[in-house]
Amino acid sequence: MHRLILVITYRGDFIQPIIAKAGPAGYGIYPMHEIPLLQVSELTGLIKNLLEGSLPAVRVEGELSNWRPAPSGHVYCTLKDRDATIQAVMFKGKALRLAFRPRDGMRVRASGAITVYAARGQYQLVIESLEAAGEGDLQALLDQRKQRLAAEGLFDLDRKQPLPELPERVAVITSPTGAAIRDILNVLRRRNAGIRITILPAVVQGDEAPAALVRQLATANRYRLGEVIIIGRGGGSLEDLLAFSDEAVVRAVAASAIPIISAVGHETDWCLVDYAADLRAPTPSAAAELVSASSGDIRQRTATARRNLEHGVSARLSRAKYLLGSFSSQSLALQFERLVQPFRQRVDYSREALEYGIRARALVDRNRLARADVLLRAADPQAILARGFAVIRKQGSRQAIRASGELRADDTIQITLATGSAGAIITETRA
Known part of the structure; x- marks a missing residue:
């Protein structure tokens, strides 16, 4: 039985891959047009041997994105530049020895090896060591924006408004279908079912998100839809949360006449809205806890x-x-x-x-x-009569007379006073 291997040959200026069969006497070559039929696992195994054999050690620089520590202690992330991305993993033992705290947007240098995860047919970088190489382009942009807005005073503590102690009305600006709104509603209903909740649906990710958030902030303020506003969404990468660092959104939050709680992502996620809001909650659920105290x-x-x-x-x-x-x-x-x-x-x-x-x-x-x-x-009829007024009705009618045109000469009328009543006969009427 022969074992198949993938061989790379060079012909002129191009590379030609061919399949070889390995046996006791060496290996023979199959031209590509005579390639034998392979199982998926066989093909993936060939690719795995080729990549891992050709790239036993690499060193790459890129921007860190979607840094996700797992419960197991391993860390998953993405390295990217302007034109490409690569998935990466750093196992627990290496991650524990990191000399700095990585975060999305940082520019890093990673050393490790390329491996193929055969079960999914994916290749990834297994990071052996990681070092900071400076801030990524996106993080640097956000840092510059933060410094500029802070210099204008948008994040000053003396601008912060106190939260109402026992709010009866809460406005929530978030996606109507995300996990954040479910968490907020569950907490509010459990802790204080009497709070009136107004949901202002908004896109929270993508190009349309900043305009949607600004529009709903303006609506909440214009119609005073709550004594406090919760604005937020679930967790995500730096790019996922980018709308909440948009300059227009930050300015709208800072200008709100209604106190705002920022509840964007998880406890480790930060965006510029957190600095402009009157209070930052680590999660949407925590924001609901803050406004439902009683x-x-x-x-x-x-x-x-x-x-x-x-x-x-x-x-x-x-x-x-x-x-x-x-x-x-x-x-x-x-x-x-x-x-x-x-x-x-x-x-x-x-x-x-x-x-x-x-x-x-x-x-x-x-x-x-x-x-x-x-x-x-003030609306009591008896109080009105006590001030000198009277109620006039035709004899046998319960309808009060409001104009002289309703009466005719010789009509019998009943006059009700503050105390008692009297009867009379109309002798003449005048308009």
Whole structure:
């Protein structure tokens, strides 16, 4: 039985690949037009032997993109330049020894070998070592934009608006079909189903995304669709998140009259909107947690602090009795006070926050009731009669007379006053 191998031959100025059969007496050559039929695994094996044998070690420079650490500890990424990309992997042992923290957009130099992943028919670069070679073109562009906008004051802390403590209306600007909106809705419904949510759908990736985001930010502000705005999307590479670093989007976020929470990607993802927003949340779910805090949360934290206080005091007392048994009662009491004082302060702070939240909500509700009472009293017919007015109806009719043209001479009318009523007969009418 013969083993097939791929041989590269040179004829004149071009390369001709041919299939060879290897046997005990050497190998024989098949011309390409007489090539035998191969299985997919055989062909992939030939390509694997050719590439890995021809490129046992390479060194390449490019821009890092889509840097993705996996749960296994391996890291997957892409190296690219203006004209091409190559997939790459760095295994756990090498990744742990990195002397810097790689990020999308960096320009790097990678040393390693080309391998073929036969199961998918793909080739990739297995990185043995990685070193920074400077910022990539895209990252450098974003850094320049960041410096310019920061110099204009768009990221200054004194521009930041405080978030409302108990918002009743939240506007969300994101893709209506992405994972981000599902996460936000799940958290808000679980924590505070009473919050009114307005979803402003927008394209979040690609050439159309910046204009869509700016348009929805303007809509939210024009119609005051929320007391706070969440703008964001799920995670992605530097290129995927590029719309959230667009200058027009950043300026629109900075100019918003409504407080904005930026919730773009994962905790490690950053974009320029994060600097312009009033608050950055590491994920869309975290943004929903921030806007759904309520008096119930405060009560829960108070109860948790109380339980922690009780457990902590009990545990520390037991340990103190064991370690400080020879101490005097006076010194033990002093030590106890030092231990519990921070917990007492925490409980006091939580109680004050709870009481403040309840008083504020009660004041709002009381004012609403007072305004409603004033309106109801003003519309009370009896109050209108008490000011000297009367209601005139024809005898036997419930319809009030509004004009003299509805009456004729000799009509009998009923006059209703603030107290009592009277009857009368019309002698004449005048327009």
